[in-house]
């Protein structure tokens with residue numbers, strides 16, 4: 001797979017709930033590899049962004065699989081952790097606003113409220129259950145990706161917030177978007 005296999009809004013599959021994975025078949029293992037390759041290929045085409053994570057729905061496979069980069073701050077580290085059938089078992093801490101982007105929502109960023117800590121249960125690539133407790137940016141990424149498995153895109157959380165939408169400029173800086181002009185009736189987002 002390449003970055004061109006990544007679907008973007010307004011593709012309505014992004015608003016569908018993905019199915020649970022049963023056995024980890026060779027096809028599932030191949031899909032996981034493909035998701036990592038597509039994420040890294042996308043990153044190679046984007047000067048100012050990191051390919052932080054991807055859910056299988058984003059390569060148009062409606063399965064509950066998420067891959068998350070192990071080091072968000074080092075593009076040279078191309079390793080991922082795989083979460084199969086991930087679920088949030090507990091939300092902790094407070095809701096905090098921070099910037100979020102998505103490979104399926106090109107060039108638009110949003111300030112999205114997320115819990116500062118979550119506990120997550122998932123299976124690894126061998127089908128073994130594991131649990132993690134995450135905070136900060138990883139907690140945000142997990143909430144964003146698990147949303148994808150449930151057909152929720154980050155913009156859905158801030159749909160009615162007039163001051164939450166930003167545009168990524170060519171120089172890498174974020175610029176607030178005019179909600180009335182660019183967002184409220186945007187036929188790509190909604």
Ligand code: NI
Nearest residue numbers: 101102103104
């Ligand atoms: Ni996303």
